[in-house]
Amino acid sequence: MAEKPSVVLLGTGGPRPDPSRDGPATLIRFGGDNLLFDTGRGVVKQLVRAGVAPAEVNPVFVTHHHYDHIGDLHDVILSSWLAGRQQALRIFGPPETRRIVNALLTQIYDKDIEFRDQGEPAIGGWKPVEVTEIGAGPVWESAKWRVSAEYVVHGHGLDLPPAFRRRWVCLGYRFECAAGVIAISGDTIECDGLHRLAQDADILVQCCYLADAEIIDESTRRLAKLTLACGDTVGKIAARANVRTLVLTHFRQKDAAMLDTLAAEVRRDFAGRLVVGADLMSVEL
Ligand SMILES: [Zn+2]
Numbered sequence: 566m567a568e569k570p571s572v573v574l575l576g577t578g579g580p581r582p583d584p585s586r587d588g589p590a591t592l593i594r595f596g597g598d599n600l601l602f603d604t605g606r607g608v609v610k611q612l613v614r615a616g617v618a619p620a621e622v623n624p625v626f627v628t629h630h631h632y633d634h635i636g637d638l639h640d641v642i643l644s645s646w647l648a649g650r651q652q653a654l655r656i657f658g659p660p661e662t663r664r665i666v667n668a669l670l671t672q673i674y675d676k677d678i679e680f681r682d683q684g685e686p687a688i689g690g691w692k693p694v695e696v697t698e699i700g701a702g703p704v705w706e707s708a709k710w711r712v713s714a715e716y717v718v719h720g721h722g723l724d725l726p727p728a729f730r731r732r733w734v735c736l737g738y739r740f741e742c743a744a745g746v747i748a749i750s751g752d753t754i755e756c757d758g759l760h761r762l763a764q765d766a767d768i769l770v771q772c773c774y775l776a777d778a779e780i781i782d783e784s785t786r787r788l789a790k791l792t793l794a795c796g797d798t799v800g801k802i803a804a805r806a807n808v809r810t811l812v813l814t815h816f817r818q819k820d821a822a823m824l825d826t827l828a829a830e831v832r833r834d835f836a837g838r839l840v841v842g843a844d845l846m847s848v849e850l
Pocket residue numbers: 629631719752
């Protein structure tokens with residue numbers, strides 16, 4: 566039987582601190598490889614809880630530069646090194662990812678790195694980070710899998726200056742192997758890029774921030790329309806793309822009843838297998 570990948574939801578929350586959900590981070594495990602998508606609050610602790618050695622994570626794929634998605638990128642870089650990472654850590658992300666990583670390495674944690682590199686020889690010296698800035702298209706592949714990216718739409722219709730909008734590049738990712746396809750929506754509303762990512766996917770890990778019942782005023786209406794897909798569209802997106810298993814993630818904090826309401830809204834539009842994500846849940850292909 567062919568080896569199958571699994572998805573581990575490391576963090577299913579959003580930017581607002583939620584006692585029951587860490588920040589956005591999703592792991593694909595396949596054939597000894599651990600591919601990490603986003604590095605939100607608590608990601609390293611969650612890796613350890615999931616039984617994944619931080620040194621074994623590689624590569625890292627960044628969807629966009631909101632702080633809930635890259636807030637613990639430094640922790641992934643430094644903790645993987647401290648835990649014995651021997652290879653360069655590969656990081657893929659939108660333009661300006663290199664500037665962010667360089668700031669972490671040369672302006673924020675430069676003393677920490679020099680301290681451990683020079684002062685603690687048992688660690689074995691600094692292990693570098695290799696950043697590749699990407700757009701839509703093929704990203705990286707191994708002998709057994711390949712990852713591609715698509716542009717997604719995440720707040721591009723807000724009243725932002727054109728110069729900022731050009732810099733605001735947001736990506737979703739598609740993982741393919743012989744056993745099947747896993748799509749990671751990133752933060753997005755319904756858009757062409759998301760449809761291409763998700764088309765015929767065995768698993769779509771999809772942001773789903775609010776239940777329709779939480780969309781109650783101008784601000785939440787704008788959010789659902791322009792920034793993050795919610796219960797009113799997520800089921801339709803998955804149905805249209807012919808997704809087999811839809812995994813919901815990136816929730817604003819809500820009680821169990823509201824989460825049930827959200828799931829019921831999505832089920833109205835999507836007849837496939839629905840998984841309401843929770844931290845450390847593993848979803849098999
Ligand atoms: Zn975002």
